[in-house]
Amino acid sequence: MAVSLREGFCVSSSSPLALDKKKTLIGGSTTSLKFSSWKNDFIVKQVVLRDQQAGRDISAQNFSIYFPQSTRWWDKGEMQNMIEIGSAQELVDTLMNAGNRLVVLDFYSPGCGACRVLHPKICQIGESNPDALFLKVNYEEHRSLCCSLNIRVLPFFRFYRGPQGRVCSFSCTNATINKFRDAMAKYGLGRCGPGPSKGLEQTELLKLALAGILSASTIH
Structure with a gap:
């Protein structure tokens, strides 16, 4: 099935196209999608389905279309020392287990143009x-996490180092x-003092727990 997009992008597939988070499938005759709005590079919030053979619109509904992995700019050029955070608990645990390593939190959004332009250079620095x-940390997927950490602008970075x-x-x-x-030159060289990694502040851990995205047992 070929799907033409009004914005000029075209994808082809021999299998039905998966739409929205419930995996609704659209098959049959060639279908064109007319966009009313874009959210970012890989999600379309509202589309009008049109049967080209019948020459009529089928329906207008809210869908999300997920494009192939290759279109995800935030995955390109990643180094082995780059990790995509999947949850608040994973963030807390990773920071606490980092030892004396310098840890950089990179807050971004797929729809942020400045994040996209900066990404290749961050990958080079990571290498x-x-x-x-x-x-x-994907802001779109982890809004509660980012709000609890008071992230108000993107792209945004936080540097952590051991017990500091x-x-x-x-x-x-x-x-x-x-x-x-x-910042990399200042905090990435030498050794920090002895002691376990500190990670997030207690007040931040409390906010995450109150937001319901972190277990209260994590707070000491």
């Missing part, structure tokens, strides 16, 4: 700093990439 750990916990945080764009490089 040049294999001992550092880069944790990627958070050592700096800032917003950075392609034009101000030197801010990121300076």
Whole structure:
């Protein structure tokens, strides 16, 4: 089945196209999708289905279309020291088990143009700093997590180091990439003091627990 998109993008598939999170399937004759709005690179919130053979619109409903993995810019160029965070608990555990490694939290959104432009350079820096750990947090998938951590602008970065916990945080764009490089140079070299990794602040852990996305047993 070929699906033509008004925006000029075209995908073809021999199997039905999967739509929305409930995996509704559209098959049969060639179908064109007319967009009323885009959310980001891989999700369309509302489409009108049109049967080209009959020459009429079928229906207008809210759907989400997930494009192939290759169109996901935030997955391209990733290094082995880059991890996509799947939950608040995973974030907390990863920070606590990082030891003396420098950990960089990268908050981004698939629909953020500045995030997209900056991504290749962050990957290059990740490749040049294999001992550092880069944790990627998708704002669209983890809004409660980001709001609990008071993330208000994208792209945004937080640096953590061992028992020191958070050592700096800032917003950075392609034009101000030197801010990121300076932070890597300042906090990525040498050894920090003894002791377990601190990770998130207690107040942040409490907010995550109150938001219902972190077990209260995590808070000490």
